[in-house]
């Protein structure tokens with residue numbers, strides 16, 4: 001089949017999106033392409049809903065049943081064919097498929113999986129990220145894990161009360177979402193433990209979820225507690241935060257939007273939990289009485305308060321301690337540990353050789369060096 005392709009800008013607000021027109025002149029389809037970030041690279045994905053017909057009335061959602069808007073459905077074979085074509089011509093690396101809840105969750109999942117079955121049947125070996133429906137049956141979860149590379153189900157809220165305010169028709173948080181997340185974890189670990197290393201599918205890229213931030217009375221502390229549990233107990237690959245934005249004709253249309261900085265500080269903190277050995281409780285010294293993080297780099301703030309740990313002797317510090325130094329990430333921490341085995345780090349010049357002059361200057365106040373004076377933030381308060 002011949003496809004004509006043109007690209008136009010779709011969302012001015014987020015430049016990670018563009019709209020691709022595919023199809024012959026008499027049969028054009030516009031598909032949204034999302035530039036996802038993976039390991040420092042941009043990965044273009046066809047990101048779409050199977051349908052935006054929804055029977056539910058989630059309080060924040062543009063597609064809730066009572067809103068007046070154009071409703072569109074993909075025909076499953078067409079979506080599979082368009083995806084395959086875009087992938088074969090190098091315009092996308094894969095598909096991100098979610099859906100509104102047009103009927104019961106199993107009906108929607110059956111349709112989503114129909115697209116995946118068709119694609120894999122047509123030898124599509126690209127990436128598939130599938131958003132599952134809350135309340136879906138277990139056998140669909142097994143099949144989703146087999147066919148998709150990443151699977152996820154949205155938690156939406158950090159506790160039951162907020163969940164029922166936001167999503168009154170999705171079933172309870174525990175039954176409809178947490179139980180399904182547990183099943184996903186179970187099925188994914190079974191898939192991981194098989195000896196065959198699949199080249200695609202089998203949830204190789206893990207599980208993810210998303211929570212809405214700032215729609216009703218949540219706070220950062222609750223989000224961080226749940227995030228820790230998701231990363232450390234359920235071993236999720238990613239927890240996404242979606243800052244609330246008010247939408248007309250919804251019950252929350254008069255609520256203020258979540259500030260981008262709040263979402264950003266939550267992400268920074270969640271990465272500290274995921275990759276830097278912090279716990280949710282580590283943030284206790286910096287959250288305010290209402291449970292909100294300050295609008296500042298959380299790692300830097302915690303380091304300034306941690307006078308027992310800093311300045312740190314880089315020759316004896318553990319990997320996790322080195323990671324606590326502001327602006328030091330896992331790669332630099334490993335480099336420091338490797339370098340100190342060859343030569344002790346006593347002077348600024350030693351550190352400079354390992355991490356470069358710029359970073360060494362920024363680390364200086366947090367490490368013990370023979371040729372430096374006491375860090376100024378300690379100086380001010382040291383008797």
Ligand code: SF4
Pocket residue numbers: 054055056057058061062063064065099100101167
């Ligand atoms: S089920 Fe999904 S699409 Fe439907 S109203 Fe809720 S969030 Fe929106």
